[in-house]
Amino acid sequence: MYSILLAIIYLAFISLGLPDSLVGSGWPVMHADLGVPVAFAGIITMIIAGGTIASSLASERLTRRLGAGLVTAVSVGLTALALIGFSVSDAFWMLCLWAIPYGVGAGAVDAALNNYVALHYAARHMNWLHSFWGVGASVSPFIMSYAITAGLGWTSAYRIVGLIQAVLTFVLIVSLPLWGKAAPVRTSEQSDRVTEGEGTGEANAAGSGGHVPLGQALRIRGVVAILIAFFAYCGLETTSILWASTYLVNGRGVDVATAAAFASLFVLGITGGRFLAGFFADRVGDRHLIRGGFIMLGIGVALIALPVPTPIPALVGLVIAGLGSAPIYPAIIHSTPVNFGRDNSQAIIGIQMAAAYLGSTLAPPLFGVISTWTGPWAFPVFLAALVALGLYSSEHLFRLVARERTVGSPAG
Structure with a gap:
């Protein structure tokens, strides 16, 4: 089953x-x-x-x-x-x-x-x-x-x-009868946050507690930080998909066909990178996947920004950025019950989805406005700002969780 x-x-x-x-x-x-x-x-x-x-x-x-x-x-x-x-x-x-x-x-x-x-x-x-x-x-x-x-x-x-x-x-x-029969997963990361008394099955799919209002969820320590990280990542992803070809053509002199091909490699890098990440995700852990993803993204953006005559570093940078992007979204989602508790996970994941859509909706047109003032060279600068925001916010959450486990205080 x-x-x-x-x-x-x-x-x-x-x-x-x-x-x-x-x-x-x-x-x-x-x-x-x-x-x-x-x-x-x-x-x-x-x-x-x-x-x-x-x-x-x-x-x-x-x-x-x-x-x-x-x-x-x-x-x-x-x-x-x-x-x-x-x-x-x-x-x-x-x-x-x-x-x-x-x-x-x-x-x-x-x-x-x-x-x-x-x-x-x-x-x-x-x-x-x-x-x-x-x-x-x-x-x-x-x-x-x-x-x-x-x-x-x-x-x-x-x-x-x-x-x-x-x-x-x-x-x-x-398949509805099957949904209540799946036991919750238990990993080494979760053992610090998940109590042994919790049940299994569909009743536990959203946690065993009651409704978590929006205001209460936002007051949970670290939630705002991960929402900012999610907003930044999803804004970066959609901005890259929409504007990469334009930057390569207008900013780096790449021909249209080559620019389109490498812009599509960014998306293929995300898809292929997630497939590859699945083979070692359980051993590496969600936090390292998020941190490593943002760092690789930063390396890719740095290559895109290199002021050299040849566009090759920018093209390679797009591929690296796609691979770096791959594990961030799934790792943020998968770590939510670990970071905030099973009872809060459905509420927080719902807010995370809203933050993701908000970032995806607002960031691309925002860069469009900025680029009309500055020109296409601002593309890697805009991406670098989002990488820095996402990495800082996720690291802030990791520090809060580590401190919480050290002192043994509750999540709220």
Whole structure:
């Protein structure tokens, strides 16, 4: 049963990534068909981001009431409905309408699944699962490309992915009895924070205590620090994905084709790096993965910034930055029950998801504004600032946790 549920969760993570690239890959055709400016893509993504932030913050209460399995199934079903809605939309306002359940479903399933995996599975699975998210995000542009080149239209791509999500919803509903039978994982790191009296199963998926209000969660020592680190990392990731090619072309004189290829290697580095990290994550531990990831990111950014005539260091730096980025997100999530306790993990992971979406939403346009004043050379400087912020904040959390364990004081 453990293996069957794990396989279903792997499929769920692929499905999480599938819709994420559809708007970007299809928008050049979509905006023309709908008769709206190119810039209107930002409206869609902002609505989706708003929904994900709201549902992430509400996920703790929902998961405690309904259980992680049912929240995941309902959320994936909601996303499937929204994607089918996209596929029948012939006006921009309809996309805006369907973007609401799209975002709400994505945020709730992200928070519920990540917390469930953090509580019930080892660190290697968290890394591999997020690698599978990358697989889904990489596959969806090919689905969009096939639909457009085959003359089926962009709506068919949404229909295909929506049907895939609908099938997964059915599988998740059938698997609901399995979600309460998985025992929580116990690692050496967790032994200092997890009490022996805790139960197992679905009732424990969000902790055995009561609802943790937002204000109470934010007052837990170290929570603000890890939220800042998560905000910084996710802002760096999305800024790199969006602006790397522009920097290489306009700032370093790289030809467009080469710049696009190496910018994609940043994303492939994240996906491949998470797969590789899974093989040693349990031995290295989440803290070392976070610290090492930020340090490698810093090395990559330093190579990108090197003022040399050849662009080769910048190209290599992008690849290194992608590999450094790989373990940070899954390690932050997986370490949450260890750092803050099982009873608080669902609430805090929900807030972390909100911080992640906030960083992903705000950082790229912020750099866009900055670059209009300074020019493309500011790209590595902006990334370096985010690396420094993320590393400092995560190290501050580590010091708080170490001090807490030394004196034996409670987390609150």
